[in-house]
Amino acid sequence: MKIFIVIANYYPEISKELFYGAVKVLKKNGVKNYKKKIVPGIFEIPTTIAKNANNYDGFIALGCVIKGKTPHFDFITKATLHGLMNLSIINKKPIGNGIITCLNKNQALERSNPKKKNKGAEAAKATLSVLGILKNDT
Secondary structure: OOEEEEEEOOOHHHHHHHHHHHHHHHHHOOOOOEEEEEEOOHHHHHHHHHHOOOOOOEEEEEEEEEOOOOOHHHHHHHHHHHHHHHHHHHHOOOEEEEEEEEOOHHHHHHHOOOOOOOHHHHHHHHHHHHHOOOOOOO
């Protein structure tokens, strides 16, 4: 299995924890063949996956968006998630969604915490589950 992890690095301290959570799950499940690509923000994730759709069995999208005072949060989040879903359906390949959408940075830190429910780990589990290689004990 070849897995491609795309990481939006707008909030690097959060992205780093999401990535570590995803890799931990991959390693626990015997997946050693993965590649990561860092992009500036979540809006670039769908295009990056689209460019690599034929080269990998599954994908993991990681990043964070924190709501500000404008509707930008809503537009970027909806466009990105819609793009990921379309890519998954068109290419018939799983894309684990590890993009955190939060109202503040404290919520984002909580959801990327490696000692709690890490959304990067959850996204990796989702991808591996669809691929049929998730072990029951992870």
